[in-house]
Amino acid sequence: MIARPFLRSVRSSVERADAARAAAETLRSAGDEWFAACLASSAYHLVKAAMLGDPIFDSPDELRQRDPRLTPESRFITTHQGLRGADGRSLGLTDVVRILYPAIAVEYERLHMASRDIHYGDGLGVISAESVIDDYSVIRDAWDSELLRADETESGWS
Amino acid sequence: MTTRPDPANLAVTIGEFSVDVVGRHNLRGLEVFVDSDENTGSVTVALAHNTDRAQKSALADFADVERAFFDDAILSFSFVRDIDHAPPAVAPNVRHFSYA
Numbered sequence: 001m002i003a004r005p006f007l008r009s010v011r012s013s014v015e016r017a018d019a020a021r022a023a024a025e026t027l028r029s030a031g032d033e034w035f036a037a038c039l040a041s042s043a044y045h046l047v048k049a050a051m052l053g054d055p056i057f058d059s060p061d062e063l064r065q066r067d068p069r070l071t072p073e074s075r076f077i078t079t080h081q082g083l084r085g086a087d088g089r090s091l092g093l094t095d096v097v098r099i100l101y102p103a104i105a106v107e108y109e110r111l112h113m114a115s116r117d118i119h120y121g122d123g124l125g126v127i128s129a130e131s132v133i134d135d136y137s138v139i140r141d142a143w144d145s146e147l148l149r150a151d152e153t154e155s156g157w158s
Numbered sequence: 159m160t161t162r163p164d165p166a167n168l169a170v171t172i173g174e175f176s177v178d179v180v181g182r183h184n185l186r187g188l189e190v191f192v193d194s195d196e197n198t199g200s201v202t203v204a205l206a207h208n209t210d211r212a213q214k215s216a217l218a219d220f221a222d223v224e225r226a227f228f229d230d231a232i233l234s235f236s237f238v239r240d241i242d243h244a245p246p247a248v249a250p251n252v253r254h255f256s257y258a
Contacts, residue, residue: 081232081234082232083232084197084232088229089228089229089232098221105221106214106217106218107214109217109221109235110213110214110217113235113236113237116234116236117236121236125237125238125239126205126208126213126237126238126239127213127237128210130210131210131213134210
């Protein structure tokens, strides 16, 4: 279980997302591929904003219908991947995205891959800068259009 | 999966499943490492054609892999141009699978 929320509100998450996007634009203008890590960070905060504000997390029954592992506390997940504990494996952020927001799941996953490759690998490699921008646009457009809500999408895998 | 895979063969099981799901014709190579102590794994994929569509299709396929092995290993996925066929240096508790 998460001991402390990194960000406490939809508003603070969106502000952080916007700051990361602004940093990405600066880096992109300079030809620096680290812009992709900033866009992935921005996408992370948009997804967190969506989860913090999504009314489905106020409805345990509805959550169970989507996936029996989802609980109201899932709204506060901050790690990308689930963790193993005494009760088995928990859901991670990428799992929640697949279940509740499948329309952005592939784009979110590839942005995360791009960020990981930049942080820990050899850089963007076979993930193109253009695809990073396109993937982020899908997520940003979904947020701006108020489509990052579970009731706006069909359920993903369960 | 109704029957849990043997942990000692988890890298092979995940690797063969991944190859089947993505399709041999779509792959240049695929490599899996599984840490049997931490129950974590990485799947590295060299696609035959690194197009935007092929990557997205493979990522959608890997959601099935992750779902199938959800209780067995925490998996991560990466795309590369080619799989390095030199013998990997890994800790004794890390199992390896390679397809080329």
